[in-house]
Each structure stands twice: as C-alpha cells, then as structure tokens.
Amino acid sequence: MVRRQLSLNDRGRAIGWLQDGHTQRSVARRLNVSQSVIGRLWQRFRTTNSIQNRSRSGRPRSTTAREDRFLMITALRQRFVTPRRLRDQPRAATGNNVSDQTIRNRLRDQALRCRRPVVRLQLLARHRRAHLDWCRRHIRWNRGQWAETLFTDESRYLLQFNDGRVRVYRRQGERFADVNVV
Structure with a gap:
C-alpha cells in the first residue's frame, strides 16, 4: 500500500x-x-464536521506562503546569495524578521540545497569550437602520440588564498548548469 x-x-x-x-x-x-x-x-x-486538518501545537510559521515563494524565486535568480542577504529582502518589504536558519529551512522545503559550486573554466562558444577543431585534428593519433600529451587543465592551482566558503543554491540535477558554476 x-x-x-x-x-x-x-x-x-x-x-x-x-x-x-x-x-x-x-x-x-x-x-x-x-x-x-x-x-x-x-x-x-x-x-x-470538517475535513480540514486540525490546528497543531507548536510555534506558528514565521513566513507566509507568499514570502516562501519570494525567497525561492530570489534564490533561483541569484544563485550565490547568502541566507543573510535573503533575510534582509523580505524584511525590507514586509517588516517580517526571520532567522537565517528559517531561510535555509524554507529553501530546503522547496528542494533548494546549499552546495559548493563546481569550479571550472567557463566554456564560451568559441572555446567549444576550438576544442572540437582540436579533436578533429587529432582524431587519428596513435597510443604513442597520446602518451606524450599532458593535459594541465585537470589540476587546480591557487595563486591566492581561497577559504572555499562560496555556496550556491541549486536543485538536484543542476550541478553542472552554467548558473551554478564558478
């Protein structure tokens, strides 16, 4: 069942x-x-004499359904926004003061999770064309020629300190979408 x-x-x-x-x-x-x-x-x-759910004990919700939708739309438009900045936007519009954790809970209810973004070079159309041209030129290479090739773009080198605290709000399956990539 x-x-x-x-x-x-x-x-x-x-x-x-x-x-x-x-x-x-x-x-x-x-x-x-x-x-x-x-x-x-x-x-x-x-x-x-009613089919409605009965009222439940516990603290009432601090946000309305409209505010929840507003938070979700804002997080989808600005993927790298922090909960603190999200919190300030409804407060300015409605005067409703909610915590950062409430913001995270509401976004999680909408299947938006805060994750570390994928770090890669942004491939523009000209980059894709150049990669395709390179592949076409080297399609007939043998193992010996490939053994002498070194791809350096597979390693990450940091020139300055990075604390890794950048986060992106995304749904499941959107990991490699361009809006979620740094």
Whole structure:
C-alpha cells in the first residue's frame, strides 16, 4: 500500500462516498490508501464536521506562503546569495524578521540545497569550437602520440588564498548548469 496524504479534494470525495453508503475498505481501495486513513478521516468528520486538518501545537510559521515563494524565486535568480542577504529582502518589504536558519529551512522545503559550486573554466562558444577543431585534428593519433600529451587543465592551482566558503543554491540535477558554476 502506498503511503500518501490525502488532498482536500480526495478527502471530500471520500466523505461523499462514505455518506452514500460505501464501506471504508472500498473507499480506501479507490483512493489507494489504507483503511485506517479513511477511518480516521470519517471519525474526524463526524466529530468536527470538517475535513480540514486540525490546528497543531507548536510555534506558528514565521513566513507566509507568499514570502516562501519570494525567497525561492530570489534564490533561483541569484544563485550565490547568502541566507543573510535573503533575510534582509523580505524584511525590507514586509517588516517580517526571520532567522537565517528559517531561510535555509524554507529553501530546503522547496528542494533548494546549499552546495559548493563546481569550479571550472567557463566554456564560451568559441572555446567549444576550438576544442572540437582540436579533436578533429587529432582524431587519428596513435597510443604513442597520446602518451606524450599532458593535459594541465585537470589540476587546480591557487595563486591566492581561497577559504572555499562560496555556496550556491541549486536543485538536484543542476550541478553542472552554467548558473551554478564558478
């Protein structure tokens, strides 16, 4: 059985079927959830006359859905922005003061993770053409000729101190996208 949360639409359909006389088991089978989910939904509907989630204990969210979307869009437009700078933008617009950790949590909820960027030379169209031309000129080389070739662009040499704290916000699978490369 697949575990998933019922949407409000599915909850309403389930309650309608139960009121029409269908069994909890048949409704659960139709919605591909366990019977206990439908049983709890039916019990809650009979006691509260509502299919909405009940309010939960704990601290209320400090950001609204609109602010969460704003943070996500800003992080996608400015991939190398820090949580501290992201925090200042909604504060200026709405006056809402949130912590850096809240910013990180909201971005993580949107599947944006803070990662170290890939460090490589940016290949422009002329670089790609030059690489392709070079490959075409050397396509017929034998092992002896390749043995005398040294590729120096595979090693990283630092001329100045780098603390490595540059971060980029990206989704899974976007590691080598040009906007995420330093």
